[in-house]
Amino acid sequence: MSKKGWIIYNGNLHSTKFSEQVEWLMKTARSFNLEMKAIKNNDLLVTVHNGQAALSGISEYPDFVFFWDKDLFLARQLEKMGIRLFNRARAIEICDDKALTYQYLSNHGITMPQTIIAPKVFMELHDTSHLSIVKETIGFPLIIKETFGSFGEQVYLINKEEDLIKKTIELGNKPYIFQKYIHSSYGKDVRLNVVGDQVVASMLRKSDNDFRANVTAGGRMNPYQPSEQEQELAIRCSQLIGTDFAGVDLLFGENGEPILCEVNSNSHFKNIYDCTSVDITINMFEYIKDVLESRR
Structure with missing residues (x-):
């Protein structure tokens, strides 16, 4: 049946x-x-x-x-x-909230950008004193990411204190994080699609005129052969969060080492197919059927 x-x-x-x-x-x-x-x-x-x-x-x-x-x-x-x-509810919850993703993956040896989670704000931001700590700890330029966002949107490159204050006041009570800007990964990142404990497809995304590499923001796609280190990092993040399948985005460090950018529980699969001709929906449903049969 x-x-x-x-x-x-x-x-x-x-x-x-x-x-x-x-x-x-x-x-x-x-x-x-x-x-x-x-x-x-x-x-x-x-x-x-x-x-x-x-x-x-x-x-x-x-x-x-x-x-x-x-x-x-x-x-x-x-x-x-x-x-x-x-995926399970908890895995979706962790992936959907960027602040929760970084907090959850901390203390597990995951290489990630230096991150500060913005303090909770009710209504409007009036006290900006914490921004001096952000400036001293991370420095400029830095990245502000709203914790809920997709397709590279709700991500802002901040170059000076005036812009930092202006953007945080503008965001008001929206949750967001501050992150160290990874110069070596300007306009490029790697998307690795993980199903179960395997990387089944990968692509390099590049943009010549935007610090974000997302295709929706104008980035180009190319098939990519991930290193063993990149695959291990993507699979490790997926395992820790508990996803059945995930799109794991990695940045490039100064020496080419992989740095976690984010983990997506509901990553779209059309772009990866257009780029690599790998239909990851086959991998996903093959995995689902294996899990269902093992439960039976």
């Missing part, structure tokens, strides 16, 4: 690129004899009924869920109901 699964995606994202990837996932899943439904997150309402975790809007539940969204309340609810998620 084939396993029944859901692909949960965000019902308020309507771009063609996004919808095509949902269909792509469905097609690959069916090739593994998995009976799938694509379901919007807003069709499943997290409910507590008579003190019990439930979902409003559905009556029949799946054997597993490919959770291609960041709706953590829904992800946690599904897990409370005993359903296996790929």
Whole structure:
């Protein structure tokens, strides 16, 4: 008997690129004899009924869920109901929050940029005294990253104190981090797609006119053969966070050594396919089927 699964995606994202990837996932899943439904997150309402975790809007539940969204309340609810998620709610939560990612991976020997997590602000930022510590500790230029952001957006290069004060006041009560700028990785990084304990595809992203290498920000893609050290770092980060699959972004240190940039739990797979011709959805569903069969 084939396993029944859901692909949960965000019902308020309507771009063609996004919808095509949902269909792509469905097609690959069916090739593994998995009976799938694509379901919007807003069709499943997290409910507590008579003190019990439930979902409003559905009556029949799946054997597993490919959770291609960041709706953590829904992800946690599904897990409370005993359903296996790929990726799990906690892994998505850690990856989605850049501050939490760096804090969670600290004390594990992971090479990463020097990072300071901005203190909590309620309403507006009035006291900027902590910025003197940031300036003395990290120096200029530095990077400010909003903790929730995608596609290289919500990332700012700060060159002087005036801009530092201006940007933090502008961000107000949004959570963000300060990071040391890695000069040696200006406009270039590497994306390694990890499935299980393997790197299955990699690409180099480069930009000639932006410190960010993201393709959405104008970067170019080239196939890339990662070093053993780069693969070990990507796999180690994925294992520590607990992702089933992840897109791990690495920067280049002064001597070419890999430095963790970020870990993405819901990385898109079209760009890596266009660049390398590797369809990582095959690797992902092969992994899912192996896990389901081992549980049985």
